[in-house]
Amino acid sequence: MTDRSNTPPLRAVRIAAKCPICEKPGTVQFRPFCSKRCANVDLGRWLKEGYRVATDEAPAEDEGEGAEPGSTRQTG
Numbered sequence: 001m002t003d004r005s006n007t008p009p010l011r012a013v014r015i016a017a018k019c020p021i022c023e024k025p026g027t028v029q030f031r032p033f034c035s036k037r038c039a040n041v042d043l044g045r046w047l048k049e050g051y052r053v054a055t056d057e058a059p060a061e062d063e064g065e066g067a068e069p070g071s072t073r074q075t076g
């Protein structure tokens with residue numbers, strides 16, 4: 001007989017169910033977050049970071065240059 005398989009992995013569950021925002025026990029619906037609010041907070045961070053990096057790598061100035069058709073640039 002083996003009683004080991006009868007024991008659920010409580011440790012793994014507890015760690016995974018911890019809300020990374022407020023460190024409260026997360027719910028199954030919004031895991032690993034505890035509520036939709038916390039899930040949104042994390043999502044907002046993600047979007048903000050991704051947006052910043054994307055805009056930082058592709059400056060709009062580069063597109064503006066030479067975008068005008070038939071325009072002669074006179075410098076000096």
Ligand SMILES: [Zn+2]
Nearest residue numbers: 019022034038
């Ligand atoms: Zn939370």
